Amino acid sequence: MPAALLPKPQMRGLLARRMKFHLLGAFLVSMGSASMYKFGVAEPRKRAYAEFYKKYDPVKDFEAMKAAGVLESAPPK
Template structure:
């Protein structure tokens, strides 16, 4: 009974072949993550800031804080 014949392992160009695959996969994965962050985090945050500052009245906010005693004028 003879042993089965094994195929020869690829020794030349193995690193280049593996790197080509992994660099492509890493590039696609990073683009996907960046896109998900942009539309999942950055855009909603930008919209929330726009909505907040559209309705924000700084003078009214100052007067409310002054009424509440947040500011201390001339007191150390």
């Protein structure tokens, strides 16, 4: 009695079928990464900058740098 024959592997359309799966996976991973970056990095950074510039006084900062001698064009008094 011959040994059980293995079924032939599907060769026609194999690349196209696997490509659909991998393209969908790549799209989902990239969208997930982009949204994690947006909500984990970009939005908190925007809020931090907005909060900083609400309280920022450029004249006061200029006077502090001038008093410290950082600016060569504006010597301290």
